[in-house]
Each structure stands twice: as structure tokens, then as C-alpha cells.
Amino acid sequence: MRVISNASTGKMGHRISHLLSREGAKVTLIQGPVTHPIRHMPERVLNFNFFDELSQILLSELKTTPYAAVIHAAAVSDYKLRKPYAKKISSNISEFKLDLVPTQKLIQKIKKVSPKTFLVGFKLESDAKKEFLVARAETLIKKAKCNLVIANVVSQKTYKGFIVDENGEILSRQNSKERIAEDLVDLIGKRI
Numbered sequence: 126m127r128v129i130s131n132a133s134t135g136k137m138g139h140r141i142s143h144l145l146s147r148e149g150a151k152v153t154l155i156q157g158p159v160t161h162p163i164r165h166m167p168e169r170v171l172n173f174n175f176f177d178e179l180s181q182i183l184l185s186e187l188k189t190t191p192y193a194a195v196i197h198a199a200a201v202s203d204y205k206l207r208k209p210y211a212k213k214i215s216s217n218i219s220e221f222k223l224d225l226v227p228t229q230k231l232i233q234k235i236k237k238v239s240p241k242t243f244l245v246g247f248k249l250e251s252d253a254k255k256e257f258l259v260a261r262a263e264t265l266i267k268k269a270k271c272n273l274v275i276a277n278v279v280s281q282k283t284y285k286g287f288i289v290d291e292n293g294e295i296l297s298r299q300n301s302k303e304r305i306a307e308d309l310v311d312l313i314g315k316r317i
Contacts, residue, residue, distance in 0.1 A: 180231055205225065
């Protein structure tokens with residue numbers, strides 16, 4: 126094993142990036158390791174591999190560039206190694222324990238660095254009812270000061286997504302990532 130990570134397709138971020146570019150927005154995509162390559166290149170693509178790289182890129186961009194909106198769709202790691210290893214670890218060790226520590230919630234830093242930026246967060250659950258998803262979205266809205274949150278669930282290869290605003294109102298319900306992305310881009314266009 127060389128790295129501990131979650132598998133992310135990147136499809137949602139790619140779709141949103143494409144739709145915004147098509148509408149004439151200048152898009153910067155900050156992209157981690159994804160399982161599907163991007164088909165439609167936005168204006169800028171900044172790549173990262175690990176949490177600390179994402180944190181540095183995101184905060185640097187927000188401090189130096191005025192962004193009208195940040196769509197925080199990345200599946201950010203909740204934990205990282207307390208002490209990363211710079212060299213290969215011997216495979217002859219019979220038992221090996223990793224010490225993980227929680228990562229900072231990057232989404233909660235965005236409005237602190239760039240208070241006027243329109244912020245969209247994502248809350249993914251593996252199996253949840255609509256009421257639970259909306260409640261989780263409302264919690265994220267309060268903690269991170271999001272303007273919108275996509276509360277979505279993937280369960281047994283089915284998708285359900287809800288766009289929730291600051292008042293807890295559901296602005297969209299869709300059964301596909303493509304359609305929720307289209308609704309999101311439409312809502313952003315009307316709000317900024």
C-alpha cells in the first residue's frame with residue numbers, strides 16, 4: 126500500500142465545471158486524483174494529491190484571486206497521517222499501525238478568507254432519508270456559512286440529490302448527478 130485514499134470519480138466537479146464554462150464563466154478547477162479523466166478542459170486546472178496540498182492551493186487562490194463563487198465538491202479526506210513517511214516502509218513488518226488525526230474542515234475556512242464569495246457545499250451520505258439529508262445540509266450551511274448545499278445520497282447504485290438554501294428550503298430534487306449539476310448552475314446564475 127502506498128497511499129490511503131477514497132475513490133472519487135470527479136464526474137460531479139467535471140460536469141459543473143463544463144456547464145459553468147459553457148455559460149461563459151472563467152473556471153478554475155482544483156482537482157485531486159480522480160478515476161475518470163476530465164473531458165472538457167476549463168480555463169485553469171490545479172492538481173493536488175493530498176489534503177495539505179489542497180489546503181494550500183485553495184487558501185492561496187482565495188487570498189490572491191477574487192472568486193464570485195466556490196463550489197466545494199471535492200471529497201476531502203477526513204483524516205490524515207499524524208506523521209507521513211518519507212521513505213518506503215519495509216514489507217517485512219508483521220504488524221503495522223497508522224496513527225490518523227482529523228483534518229481541518231476546509232469548507233469552514235472559505236468564508237473567513239473570502240466572505241463575499243458565493244459558497245456551495247456538498248454533503249454526501251451513503252444511505253439516508255430526505256429529512257436526515259436536509260438536516261445535515263442545514264448543519265453545514267450554519268457551520269460553513271454556505272449559500273447552497275447539495276445534499277446527496279448514493280445507495281445501491283441509485284442517486285438522489287437535493288439543493289438546499291440558507292433557509293432550509295429545497296430548491297431542487299433530482300435522481301441524477303447530471304440534472305442536479307444543471308440545476309445548480311442555473312441557481313448560481315440567478316444568485317450571483
